[in-house]
Amino acid sequence: MDIFFVLTNAITVACIYGLIAIAVSITWSSLGLINLAYGFVFTFAGYGAWLVAQHINDHPALIAAAGIAMGAAAGVLVCLVVFIPLHDKPNFTTRGMIATLAISLIGSQSFLMFFGPRPKSLPELFGFWTLDLFGVRLTSDKIGIVVCSALMLFLVVRWMRGSRRGLEIRAMMMNPHAASIVGIGIRSTGIYVMAVTGAMGGLASVLLSQTYYIAPFNGLTPLIKGVSIALCGGLGSVQGAVIAAILLGLVEALTNEFLGGQYVLMTQFLFIIAVLVVRPRGISGLLDKAREQ
Amino acid sequence: MTTQKSDYTWINPLAAWGTATGNQSAPSVEVPDIRENWDKATGYKVPTYKVGRLKHYIIWPNHGEKLWTRWRWWPTRRNMLHVTGIYNRKTAIAEKKILDRRPVYWLLCMAFLAIAPLLFPSNMQNTLLTAGTIFGIFAAINVCWTLIIGTASIFSLASYAVVGTAGFLTSWLSITYGVPWYVLPVIGSVVGLVFGLAIALPALRLDGFYYALLTLGLNELCRVFFTTSREFGSASGGLYGADSFISEAWDPMVQSHVGYYTSLLLLLAALSLFRLINGKRLGRILRMAPEKREAFAAACGVDYKRARIVIFLITSVALGFIGGFYAAQYRGVAFSIFSFDTVLLGLAMLAIGGIGKAEGAVLGTLVVVFLDKVLLDWGPMRHFMIGALMLAAVLFLNNGYFGIKRQFNAWREKKRGEWRSARTEKGGEALPEEATEIDDKDQLYFRRFDKIQRDYLKTLITPEIIEEHRRQPLGQHSEALERVLLYFRRTKMEDKYALHRAGPEGPYKIIAFSGQRGVSPRLVDDREYATVDEGYHAVFMRRVHDLMES
Numbered sequence: 010m011d012i013f014f015v016l017t018n019a020i021t022v023a024c025i026y027g028l029i030a031i032a033v034s035i036t037w038s039s040l041g042l043i044n045l046a047y048g049f050v051f052t053f054a055g056y057g058a059w060l061v062a063q064h065i066n067d068h069p070a071l072i073a074a075a076g077i078a079m080g081a082a083a084g085v086l087v088c089l090v091v092f093i094p095l096h097d098k099p100n101f102t103t104r105g106m107i108a109t110l111a112i113s114l115i116g117s118q119s120f121l122m123f124f125g126p127r128p129k130s131l132p133e134l135f136g137f138w139t140l141d142l143f144g145v146r147l148t149s150d151k152i153g154i155v156v157c158s159a160l161m162l163f164l165v166v167r168w169m170r171g172s173r174r175g176l177e178i179r180a181m182m183m184n185p186h187a188a189s190i191v192g193i194g195i196r197s198t199g200i201y202v203m204a205v206t207g208a209m210g211g212l213a214s215v216l217l218s219q220t221y222y223i224a225p226f227n228g229l230t231p232l233i234k235g236v237s238i239a240l241c242g243g244l245g246s247v248q249g250a251v252i253a254a255i256l257l258g259l260v261e262a263l264t265n266e267f268l269g270g271q272y273v274l275m276t277q278f279l280f281i282i283a284v285l286v287v288r289p290r291g292i293s294g295l296l297d298k299a300r301e302q
Numbered sequence: 303m304t305t306q307k308s309d310y311t312w313i314n315p316l317a318a319w320g321t322a323t324g325n326q327s328a329p330s331v332e333v334p335d336i337r338e339n340w341d342k343a344t345g346y347k348v349p350t351y352k353v354g355r356l357k358h359y360i361i362w363p364n365h366g367e368k369l370w371t372r373w374r375w376w377p378t379r380r381n382m383l384h385v386t387g388i389y390n391r392k393t394a395i396a397e398k399k400i401l402d403r404r405p406v407y408w409l410l411c412m413a414f415l416a417i418a419p420l421l422f423p424s425n426m427q428n429t430l431l432t433a434g435t436i437f438g439i440f441a442a443i444n445v446c447w448t449l450i451i452g453t454a455s456i457f458s459l460a461s462y463a464v465v466g467t468a469g470f471l472t473s474w475l476s477i478t479y480g481v482p483w484y485v486l487p488v489i490g491s492v493v494g495l496v497f498g499l500a501i502a503l504p505a506l507r508l509d510g511f512y513y514a515l516l517t518l519g520l521n522e523l524c525r526v527f528f529t530t531s532r533e534f535g536s537a538s539g540g541l542y543g544a545d546s547f548i549s550e551a552w553d554p555m556v557q558s559h560v561g562y563y564t565s566l567l568l569l570l571a572a573l574s575l576f577r578l579i580n581g582k583r584l585g586r587i588l589r590m591a592p593e594k595r596e597a598f599a600a601a602c603g604v605d606y607k608r609a610r611i612v613i614f615l616i617t618s619v620a621l622g623f624i625g626g627f628y629a630a631q632y633r634g635v636a637f638s639i640f641s642f643d644t645v646l647l648g649l650a651m652l653a654i655g656g657i658g659k660a661e662g663a664v665l666g667t668l669v670v671v672f673l674d675k676v677l678l679d680w681g682p683m684r685h686f687m688i689g690a691l692m693l694a695a696v697l698f699l700n701n702g703y704f705g706i707k708r709q710f711n712a713w714r715e716k717k718r719g720e721w722r723s724a725r726t727e728k729g730g731e732a733l734p735e736e737a738t739e740i741d742d743k744d745q746l747y748f749r750r751f752d753k754i755q756r757d758y759l760k761t762l763i764t765p766e767i768i769e770e771h772r773r774q775p776l777g778q779h780s781e782a783l784e785r786v787l788l789y790f791r792r793t794k795m796e797d798k799y800a801l802h803r804a805g806p807e808g809p810y811k812i813i814a815f816s817g818q819r820g821v822s823p824r825l826v827d828d829r830e831y832a833t834v835d836e837g838y839h840a841v842f843m844r845r846v847h848d849l850m851e852s
Contacts, residue, residue, distance in 0.1 A: 043511050045518075090693075099700050102511060103457070107653045108696040114646045115689035121682045229642050233522050236515045244512070271530050274523045282504055285516065289507045 014146075015262040021151045022220075023258030024158040028213040029235030030242065030250040031162065032206035038245030039181040039202050041102060046087045046109035047210050047235060048228025049116035054080035054211030055223035056120060059129045069134040073157070073215050080211015081204040087112060088203035093196050113228065120225035128222030131215065150219045161212050165205060166247060174201050182245060241281045243291025252292055256280070312780035322778060328770040330780035331762060343754040361388075364398040404661070408573075411664075415566055419559060426676075431558035433675035437667055438565025439631070442572035442624050444651050444663035446617045452658030453580050453588055454613040456505050460517035462644050463524045464618055468493040468625025469635035470534055476544035476629065483545040487626035494622015498615045505614065506607065510593075518645070525640035542634035561631060568627055569664070575620055576660045584609050643685070647674065650692040656702025665703060756852055759786055763846055775838035790845045799826065799844055801837040810837035812844065 029047055036044045057079025058072045065071070091108040095101055135153030139146050169175035177198050180188040189195050214223075217231060238257055242249030257277055264276040284292060312330040316322040369387040374380060384402040389395070400406070415434075422430045447461040468490035475481045475489060501520065505513055528534050534541050547564070548557050579585055591599030591606035599606050629635055638644060651670045655662030669691070673684050680687070695702055700709045737746050767783040779787065796817025801810045802825075809830035813823040826844070831837040 043515070091697075094697055103657070104696045106511070106514070107649055108693055110646055110649055111653075111689045111693035111696060114643070114650070115686055115693065118682045118686040118689060122686070226642075229522075233519055237519050240512060240515050240519075271526075274526050278519055278523050281516070281519070285504060285512065286507050289509070289512065291512075 015265050016259075017147060017151055019258035019262035019265075020255070021154050022261070023238075023254040024155050025213045025217050026231060026234040026238055026257075027250060027254035028158050028161065028209045028216075029231050030238035030254060031165075031247055032209040033235055033239040034242070034244050034246065034250050035178070035182075036202060036206050037239070039178050039185075040092060040096070040199050041105075041185065042092055042096075042109070043102065043106040044087065044109050044203075044206075045106060045232065045236070046083075046091070046112040046116070047206075048232035049113040050080055050083040050087065050207050050210040051214045051217075051228040051231050052116065052120055052223065052225065053083035054207075054214040055131075055218055055227070056124060056129070057082075057211075058215050058218070059131055059223055062132055067132045069132075072131060072134060073212065076211045076215035077208045078211070080214065081208040084203035084205075084207015084210065085200055087207070088199050092199045092203065096195060096199065113232075117225045117228070124225065126225065128224040128227070130222050131218040134215070134219060154216045154219065157212065157216060161209060162247075162251075165209065168205070174198075178202055237277065237281055239291075241284050241291055243288075243293045246291070246293045249291055249293030253284075256292075314778055316778050325770070325774045325777065325779075328773070328780055329766045330770060331764050331766055331782045333762065333781045333785065336758065339758050340754065343757065359399040359401075361397045361399050364396040366396045369396070369398070408661075412570070416563075419562060427555075428558060429676060429678070431562050433671055435558070435561040435565045435631070436675055437671040438562070438567075438569045439624065439628055440648075440651070440671060441664045441667040442565075442568045443621065444648060444667050445569070445572040445576050445660050446620045446624070447648065448652065448658060448660060448663045449576055449579055449617045450614060451652065453585050454610040454617075455588070455593055456610055456614055457510055457514040458501070458505070458517045458614075459514055459645055459649075460501055460520050461621055462639055462648060463517075463521045464494050464497050464621040465625040465628065466528070466635060466639035467497055467524060468622040469629045469639065470528055470541055472626045473541045473544040473629040473634045474533060477541070477634075481545065483547045483630040486544065486630045487623045490622040490624070490626020490629070491619045492622065494618045494620070494625065495615065497622065498618025502611050502614050502618075506611065521640060521645055522642070525637065525642075528640060529637050540634055540636035540638075542632075544629050544633045546630050546633045548631070564627075564631065568624065572620065572624070573660055573664075575616075579613055579616065580660070584613055588613070647685075647688065650688050652702075653692050654695045654702055656699075656704040658701070659704050662702050662704045755789065756849060759789055760850060762786055763850060768843070768846070771842050772839050775835050775842065786846075786849075787842075790842070790849075793845075799841045801831075801834065801841065803834075804830065808832055808834070810834060812837070812841055 029051070032047060033044060036042055054076045058076035061075035062072050087109060090112065091105055095105050095108060098104065133150070135149040138149045140149075140152060141147075169178055177188070177193045178201065180191070180193055181195070181198050181202075185195065188198075213231060213235075214228075221227065238253045239250055241257065242251070242253030257280065260277055260280050261273050264270075264273045268276065310330055310332045311327055313327045314322040314325055317326040364387055366387075372385065373382040375382065383400050383405060385398050385400050387396065387398045390397055418434065419427075419431060443461060443465055447458075450456050450458050450461065471493050472481070472486040472490050476483070476486060481489065501517065504516060508516065548560050550557075552560070587604050587609045588606060590602070590604050591609075596606055625635075647670055651666035652663060653666070654669055655664070655666030670688055673680075673688050673691075677684055699705055740746060762782040762785060764782075767780065767786065770780060770783050771787075778784075794817065795815050798815045798817070800813050800815060800823065802813045802823075803810055809832055811828075811830055812826045814826050815823045829840070831840055
């Protein structure tokens with residue numbers, strides 16, 4: 010097997026999972042909510058994009074926009090159902106986590122009821138063409154996935170750095186109590202955060218469906234991978250998540266090359282455990298309490 | 303305020319003796335009944351509701367002699383029930399009440415579970431027995447899991463992974479090497495211990511939710527490993543063929559009954575383990591060190607980390623035992639034990655009943671297993687219902703079903719405080735917050751009484767009594783004026799008005815006492831009064847003015 014082929018594969022997949030990891034990371038650090046409903050957001054956006062492709066138009070831009078919009082809608086839904094009623098209640102972190110898990114359970118069962126167990130596939134978004142870069146053959150979908158996720162990440166980071174809302178979110182990340190004292194609404198910020206992170210999940214869903222199918226229970230693997238990357242990089246840190254995504258992609262590629270595909274999860278988890286034992290709050294997480302909740 | 307008649311004329315009673323000089327009679331106001339005023343002023347104008355806090359204990363008859371002869375756990379002196387002996391206040395008869403009735407309820411529930419197979423309807427017998435067996439095993443797992451999440455506060459989601467790993471390894475050993483069924487739980491315990499040691503290592507370093515997410519990943523890792531490995535057979539959806547204590551030669555009904563009662567025994571064993579750990583030294587140590595107060599507990603000399611790890615390891619051994627038992631019960635394990643849905647259902651069981659309580663784990667398991675295994679013809683709706691129940695429990699209840707009582711009591715306390723503060727009237731009285739700061743509660747009652755009295759006296763101040771006072775400041779007055787003057791005379795020395803005679807024959811000036819010994823009175827204003835009666839009336843007018851202003 011060609012190492013470059015494996016490497017490009019790993020980078021492509023890492024881009025998608027990295028999007029979810031960053032979404033998990035931003036949600037945790039700004040809202041204090043461990044959102045395990047990204048699997049639901051993921052599937053919701055996938056089915057939304059599929060419905061648009063089936064019934065309206067299968068123009069790639071429209072499908073991608075539909076996926077992003079549906080992801081944002083699912084994120085807002087989770088925010089309305091879980092974050093807003095629970096954020097000032099006792100045991101918020103545990104209850105929030107269990108509530109998001111409940112949403113993912115309800116969500117996957119509803120998808121099963123409405124759409125049936127048969128997987129659905131989205132049309133190709135990026136066409137069929139290849140690019141020869143320094144002797145490495147890159148297919149259109151890989152380039153498209155990398156470019157799209159990088160663009161999304163760039164836009165989100167830009168928005169968080171440059172806009173008023175982004176300033177509010179960053180203030181919430183630093184100190185939620187002080188942020189609420191100076192007049193930043195926790196609930197409204199919650200809705201922005203969940204909409205943006207949901208949009209990231211929705212884009213990841215559309216991108217991943219270039220490789221895999223959309224099925225009721227398919228949100229789980231991206232969720233677990235995303236959460237692992239977020240953990241490894243340090244919850245609350247965007248650059249940590251990027252580093253972790255690249256490192257875990259490398260581990261996956263190397264394992265595939267030298268040990269074999271069935272050991273990928275094992276080596277990845279050993280790697281994560283090793284990282285966490287050395288740095289309990291991830292690669293670039295702060296060592297002290299990052300968030301008082 | 304306007305109950306007095308304007309044409310009321312007061313007759314001086316002293317006039318009969320001729321001693322009333324100058325005021326035989328005076329136009330005055332009739333004094334309203336002060337008792338009516340008192341009732342009106344002290345009555346609540348806000349509707350009040352009777353909200354009781356009675357504990358409806360069942361009171362049992364007792365005998366003074368029997369009070370100290372109680373059933374005890376041999377050979378300790380612990381009582382079986384927390385009973386207190388009391389004497390009835392009215393009849394002086396000896397009575398007793400059970401303060402903690404939970405052991406009685408546990409016993410009743412267990413007895414019900416023991417006789418439940420006799421009560422199952424015959425057409426559902428098989429389904430219910432299968433569900434009951436699953437309930438016993440899952441409740442045992444959840445009780446152990448409660449020990450980890452609740453008592454040890456390690457948010458591990460890998461409990462089912464431990465059970466599954468132990469089950470798979472023991473089944474594989476039994477199939478490959480013919481290990482008999484009674485060894486499987488023991489081997490399972492060893493597997494559980496090794497697994498527990500391996501995942502306890504990160505628990506030492508990571509806290510809370512990092513660990514939860516990591517164990518969620520570990521669970522997925524186990525699933526992928528066992529479903530893809532060659533030894534553990536990926537074709538049949540699980541690994542089957544282990545030795546079992548349920549002989550296949552028996553009648554199917556007998557097999558179901560044996561399965562039901564053995565899993566019930568397993569549940570009993572798990573509950574006693576819970577009692578032994580949570581109710582004894584380890585549990586008490588950890589109750590001293592709840593989340594976010596670990597530093598305090600450590601400063602008190604509690605080695606909470608060690609206690610947590612010990613509990614984690616003991617529980618892992620127990621989970622491994624359950625895994626081996628599971629393999630011996632069902633002749634193997636299915637891959638579904640590792641699936642994300644199993645973890646979700648397990649969390650649903652804990653969340654519905656309440657995390658941290660054995661009764662919560664058992665009740666939650668009962669509800670979820672009933673929905674999942676008995677109402678089979680509901681299809682995907684079952685898991686939807688479970689998810690909705692879980693969501694509702696988490697959204698509306700602080701700690702599941704068994705936390706309702708405490709949550710309701712806290713809510714009622716809050717509401718009661720709100721109603722109390724809504725009823726409080728302000729003005730001259732102390733605010734509730736202020737009242738708690740004042741040590742001398744007489745002060746509070748005085749302020750309340752004084753306000754009522756001032757409100758009442760204000761209604762008596764009319765031109766008639768002012769005119770009466772102007773005509774004759776001293777001597778017998780009508781009742782209304784007399785009441786007003788008595789109140790004025792009784793005021794405290796601080797800022798009390800007096801007359802100062804500037805020369806031997808006058809004029810008079812109004813001064814106010816300082817109320818402090820050695821501090822001279824102050825002159826109120828420069829106005830001078832030629833006669834003492836004019837001075838008295840001026841002081842009276844000042845006091846009337848102050849009263850109407852207050």
